[in-house]
Amino acid sequence: MSFISKLKEKFFKKVGDKIEDAAIKPEEAAAPAAAEAAPAPEADAGAAPAIVDSPVPQLVSDKALFPPELKAILPGPPPGGKIKFAHYWGAGCGGCDVSLLDIREKILTVNDMAEIVFWPIAMDGKVKDLEALDDGEITVTLFNGAVRNSENEHMLKLLRQKSTLLVSYGACAMWGGMPGLANLHNTEEIKKYVYTETPTMKAFQDTQPSPVIPQEKYQAPEGELHIPVLYDTVVAADDVVDVDYYVPGCPPQQTSIEVLLGALVGHVYNGADLPPKGTIIGASEKTLCEECPRKKENRRITKVVEPHEIDVDPDLCLMDQGILCMGPATRAGCGSPCTMGGQPCRGCYGPTGAVSEQGASMLTAVASLFPVLDNDALIDEDVIIDIMSQVKDPLGYFYQFTLAKSLIKRAVKEKGGK
Ligand code: SF4
Numbered sequence: 001m002s003f004i005s006k007l008k009e010k011f012f013k014k015v016g017d018k019i020e021d022a023a024i025k026p027e028e029a030a031a032p033a034a035a036e037a038a039p040a041p042e043a044d045a046g047a048a049p050a051i052v053d054s055p056v057p058q059l060v061s062d063k064a065l066f067p068p069e070l071k072a073i074l075p076g077p078p079p080g081g082k083i084k085f086a087h088y089w090g091a092g093c094g095g096c097d098v099s100l101l102d103i104r105e106k107i108l109t110v111n112d113m114a115e116i117v118f119w120p121i122a123m124d125g126k127v128k129d130l131e132a133l134d135d136g137e138i139t140v141t142l143f144n145g146a147v148r149n150s151e152n153e154h155m156l157k158l159l160r161q162k163s164t165l166l167v168s169y170g171a172c173a174m175w176g177g178m179p180g181l182a183n184l185h186n187t188e189e190i191k192k193y194v195y196t197e198t199p200t201m202k203a204f205q206d207t208q209p210s211p212v213i214p215q216e217k218y219q220a221p222e223g224e225l226h227i228p229v230l231y232d233t234v235v236a237a238d239d240v241v242d243v244d245y246y247v248p249g250c251p252p253q254q255t256s257i258e259v260l261l262g263a264l265v266g267h268v269y270n271g272a273d274l275p276p277k278g279t280i281i282g283a284s285e286k287t288l289c290e291e292c293p294r295k296k297e298n299r300r301i302t303k304v305v306e307p308h309e310i311d312v313d314p315d316l317c318l319m320d321q322g323i324l325c326m327g328p329a330t331r332a333g334c335g336s337p338c339t340m341g342g343q344p345c346r347g348c349y350g351p352t353g354a355v356s357e358q359g360a361s362m363l364t365a366v367a368s369l370f371p372v373l374d375n376d377a378l379i380d381e382d383v384i385i386d387i388m389s390q391v392k393d394p395l396g397y398f399y400q401f402t403l404a405k406s407l408i409k410r411a412v413k414e415k416g417g418k
């Protein structure tokens, strides 16, 4: 068996199995473009939102990247009166909403600076109140979470319409994040697993005469009820609407949020220019490795380990210790709290501007640490296969946050495939 065949069988099989198992066909995967004219709330089951041309987030200059951080609490409203602020979640976990509180007492500045008009996790708010606002009346909206159902799409479009500035906030909004890993399956597979095969649901379903699966429409005595339509393909916010700024992270770290807040404060209190449109705020051009304080020795990897399996050296690079760390393939800006705490970077600040594929970039980084000797540039194929086959769930690890925005984007079924 050839080297490539062996590698495919042992390493890429883990990836390939997932891709081959998915039942979506290429023509179905292309649904987003075809669905362009469909209004969100009435979208067909399994359809996906219309995809707009998404600009590649750009970093214009360090100055634009790092507007002055907010050093102190600013008392009182800005000279022109309070701005309007909204924060909304699409397909996310709520962590991004809560992350805003990480700025601690500086949240008081947000309160002084802005009237919060819509933030469902923090205050009561009705969609009809949002709809009643003029277009562009909200000064800034932070949208977190991916777009994976008709409600996410509808709310994102509504907030875009009502906001002057829309910020794609967090890994899910920027690249689909972890919800984007659902692109390895289609909605029918997901519903079947979640509602009939998970242990708790299976126990419930076993008590029912026939499987109980949520329906998108239900005729109740009071009238027809609807729930959002789940899409086959998870997409990022800027695949659906035009986005002004990006703040990466899962969730964004305090340092990045303060830079965002500093830019807003500078603008509304002092009339300072905002960063150029498309700027990734509170992040860096560098990789996390350049920011991480751990000592790098570029030791060769012969064994892949998890942090709990070894006594982690507190000062040495985690990759040098055999722990796969996404730092070489990830944009800096978070302040490296994970690696300083002994945990590998998971890649939530996404790829740097120099690469488009974070997963492929990480594969290259791992390959550069294969045990090649100075006096022998050749490495035994079986050694490579052995190392790579120790990587558990390579697709989920290397593309944990960016699958939906990667070249892979989603699993498709090849013509004639199973
Ligand atoms: S980016 Fe992370 S913290 Fe934010 S919604 Fe997604 S999963 Fe949650």
Ligand code: SF4
Residues within 6 Å of the ligand: 288, 289, 290, 292, 293, 294, 295, 296, 316, 317, 318, 319, 320, 325, 326, 327, 328, 339, 344, 345
């Ligand atoms: S690989 Fe991880 S632990 Fe090592 S220097 Fe880079 S970010 Fe730090």
